[in-house]
Amino acid sequence: MHFLCEEAQELKQELIAWRRSIHRHPEIGLSLPQTAALIKNALSEMGLSPKDCGTDGCTGVTALIEGERPGPVLLLRADMDALPLMEENELDFKSEISGAAHMCGHDTHVAMLLGAARLLTAHRKEIAGTVKLMFQPGEEGYNGARHMLEDGLLENPKVDAAIAMHCLTGSHWKTGTVLTATGLLAKASADAFTVTVNGLGTHGATPEHGTDVIRALTVIAQELLSIRSREVSAFTPAMLSVCQIHAGNADNALPDSGYLTGTFRTFDEGVQALFRRRVEEIAVQTAKALGTSATVEFRGSLAPTRNDPVLCENVTGWIRELTDPGYQDSIGPVTGAEDFSEISRRVPSVYIDLSFGSADEGYPYAVHSPRCLFNEDALPVGAACYAWCALRFTGFDIPKA
Numbered sequence: 001m002h003f004l005c006e007e008a009q010e011l012k013q014e015l016i017a018w019r020r021s022i023h024r025h026p027e028i029g030l031s032l033p034q035t036a037a038l039i040k041n042a043l044s045e046m047g048l049s050p051k052d053c054g055t056d057g058c059t060g061v062t063a064l065i066e067g068e069r070p071g072p073v074l075l076l077r078a079d080m081d082a083l084p085l086m087e088e089n090e091l092d093f094k095s096e097i098s099g100a101a102h103m104c105g106h107d108t109h110v111a112m113l114l115g116a117a118r119l120l121t122a123h124r125k126e127i128a129g130t131v132k133l134m135f136q137p138g139e140e141g142y143n144g145a146r147h148m149l150e151d152g153l154l155e156n157p158k159v160d161a162a163i164a165m166h167c168l169t170g171s172h173w174k175t176g177t178v179l180t181a182t183g184l185l186a187k188a189s190a191d192a193f194t195v196t197v198n199g200l201g202t203h204g205a206t207p208e209h210g211t212d213v214i215r216a217l218t219v220i221a222q223e224l225l226s227i228r229s230r231e232v233s234a235f236t237p238a239m240l241s242v243c244q245i246h247a248g249n250a251d252n253a254l255p256d257s258g259y260l261t262g263t264f265r266t267f268d269e270g271v272q273a274l275f276r277r278r279v280e281e282i283a284v285q286t287a288k289a290l291g292t293s294a295t296v297e298f299r300g301s302l303a304p305t306r307n308d309p310v311l312c313e314n315v316t317g318w319i320r321e322l323t324d325p326g327y328q329d330s331i332g333p334v335t336g337a338e339d340f341s342e343i344s345r346r347v348p349s350v351y352i353d354l355s356f357g358s359a360d361e362g363y364p365y366a367v368h369s370p371r372c373l374f375n376e377d378a379l380p381v382g383a384a385c386y387a388w389c390a391l392r393f394t395g396f397d398i399p400k401a
């Protein structure tokens with residue numbers, strides 16, 4: 001076993017304790033005071049000087065691990081927010097907060113990055129450069145990365161490159177498998193939209209006396225779903241889903257208004273702009289043609305997350321050095337989105353995934369399921385991954401065979 005994996009194994013109980021404590025007390029959004037306090041206490045105990053980082057009440061935390069020699073600066077990111085879900089697992093450390101749960105596994109990310117901090121502080125002598133730890137609130141739709149960037153995340157010292165890691169469960173990869181990208185695209189862009197249609201409600205028996213918003217909503221939904229097939233090349237990955245339609249509350253009355261919502265994803269900023277323009281045009285003009293009116297609101301708007309070609313190749317090699325045979329694989333782009341995109345568009349970056357259990361091992365549910373479970377055996381692997389990439393990036397040489 002790699003020496004750093006052995007050192008990480010010795011931290012396993014501590015990693016589990018951090019993870020379970022955060023799991024019990026999940027916090028949602030940009031302001032995560034309890035989670036930030038746990039992180040700052042743990043970092044302070046290691047002799048580090050954690051700093052608050054974030055605008056508009058965003059409780060991000062950063063800390064520097066400075067090597068004994070000068071060199072480049074690597075940012076390691078862990079997001080730390082929970083989802084607005086009710087956990088359906090019966091665990092000793094089940095979420096104690098109603099309507100909040102760590103079902104995207106960001107509790108594991110925090111524990112692993114704290115573990116990496118412990119490993120790296122013990123190896124300070126071997127670091128030529130600086131490792132900047134980034135603990136980020138608000139990944140799940142709150143643009144937490146942007147709020148930390150606005151507060152100088154990439155300055156003092158200037159960050160040269162960044163690595164993020166995300167847990168994965170319910171896949172076919174066994175626990176502890178580390179996945180690096182096959183190409184330069186990691187995660188899709190994401191924009192959410194709401195189309196609100198207003199018309200004139202009337203008795204269901206006399207639709208000619210009103211203007212039908214149900215008809216407008218269904219025609220708009222059909223046309224939005226056709227943008228991808230009629231206006232985007234078959235060779236360009238892109239998708240749009242209409243995910244909600246709400247209107248009316250009686251069998252025999254047509255409502256005055258209704259709305260639909262959805263999301264579109266792509267890896268191409270030109271296609272992202274096309275979707276945005278066409279959703280607006282189709283909604284407004286279709287509604288008008290059917291005697292109603294529509295307004296469109298967009299939210300989120302994350303750029304695609306990209307891997308840097310050189311860093312990606314290096315990280316893949318470093319993970320191979322660290323992991324046992326059979327515990328490294330590659331992963332193609334996914335249509336999930338990440339606000340790490342805000343960092344990957346500014347500095348060379350790489351996104352890594354780590355399996356916390358396969359369906360065969362008894363972990364059938366993917367992240368965002370209220371029943372998803374995480375095999376904690378992966379925690380030391382993740383801590384070692386963060387730390388090994390940081391050591392290799394900052395000049396740690398392995399003897400040539």
Ligand SMILES: [Zn+2]
Nearest residue numbers: 104140367368
């Ligand atoms: Zn998530």
Ligand SMILES: [Zn+2]
Nearest residue numbers: 104106139166
């Ligand atoms: Zn997540």
